[in-house]
Amino acid sequence: MAFPKIFFLLFSVAVLSLSSVHTSQAARRLLDTPAAPPPALPIPTIPSLPKTTLPPLPSVPTLPKTTLPPLPSVPTLPKTTLPPLPSLPTQPKTTLPPLPSLPIQPKATLPSLPSNPLPTLPTALPPMPSSQIPSLPKSAMPTLPTTLPPLPANPLPSFPTTTPSIPTIPSTIPSIPFLSPPPSN
Secondary structure (H helix, E strand, O other), rough: OOOOOHHHHHHHHHHHHHHHHHHHHHHHHHHHHHOOOOOOOOOOOOOOOOOOOOOOOOOOOOOOOOOOOOOOOOOOOOOOOOOOOOOOOOOOOOOOOOOOOOOOOOOOOOOOOOOOOOOOOOOOOOOOOOOOOOOOOOOOOOOOOOOOOOOOOOEEEEEEEOOOOOOOOOOOOOOOOOOOOOOOO
């Protein structure tokens, strides 16, 4: 909720500052302009340029056609034959001995749990000790005045009723002695 308020405040300040700049520039422009606007200057005409012609391009000479010699043929290689691989000797089949059987383990029995009963929790809470809050001493409240004293009479500042006049800007630039040429004798 605070963001739109801040945004609106900043936007208002920006608009007011920009509008005050434009109004002061507009007032200055009104003071600088004479009563009647100067006549518009005629638009100068652009003279037409003479058209230049380019000389013709030289013709491309024809090049002689070159013939390439034929590529040499690839020689054929003789076919090689590999000797047969030696056969592996056959090994006699071996039989593995049977795995020994696991002995039967006796079944483990857990001892019985003790039959001690669980302690019972009390269902009702014991009564809380009563603690009394001590009473506060009664103190007399001071009486408040019903009427306020009169405020001092400060006079309000008086605002001017007339607006000050804007100073005029001279239309000619005053001469500066050290920038002007010396008098000719």
